[in-house]
Amino acid sequence: MEPLFFWILAVGLVVSASALVAFRNPVTNAVCLVVALVIQAALFITLEAFFLAAVQVIVYAGAVMVLFLFVIMLLDVKEEARRTPPWVKIVGVLAVGGVAILGLTKIVPLFPFTQKTLHWGQGKGGGSAAELGKLLFTSYSPLFLATGVLLLVATVGVVVLCRKDPES
């Protein structure tokens, strides 16, 4: 059962990510991105990272996607003009992709620690909000405070950047 879930999610993730890169309409791209992010949240659940799966859906698929869609709406971005990309680029991308897929199946088994298997439910835990919170508010509390400052700076920066120039 576990391999089945993994393969469905893996194929879905790769297909939606490739669609994001391939399609030209920005709204289609945004939909592809949201599908990829939700599939990633499902992969987090297969890795027993439940809190992160929830955060992924709320922050990425929620807040970040709304930002993207607002900017698409605001800028009224048109479809990119259809152009024939140079053959060198297409051949290069296909070659690198093919070599990567073939190479990954060969390289990954060379490292013994990648052969570890762990069934769902056998993880040591650490995926729940309580356990993450304990770490976050004890050993990582300085980083947590720094993140708060970072978000404040980002908010102020966005407001300053988006302000209309008062002199013009």
Add this chain to the structure above:
Amino acid sequence: MIFGEITLGHYLALSSLLFLIGLAGVILRRSLLIIMMSLELLLNAANLALVAVGRFQGLPDPQVAVFFVITVAAAEVALGLAILVAIFRIKKTTAADQLATLRF
């Protein structure tokens, strides 16, 4: 062997594949908006690798790192899109190859 039990290697391979796709998007696309979406893919690939390694090694710390990565990514998207809107106001375009003022 590939289609048997799911190992840590499967997750790492999927993560590197996702990273490659995102990198292709950053290199090949011209629209700044799509480039930023591809950057999100890159960050997600890193997140997936971190969570997978953390779970298979029995460590909760990588998940805290992913938590911070998600926070920083949210700040990055907000700032990046604000810069995008500011550029669009001045240049009336978001195509990366039209913004060549600094090239010489």
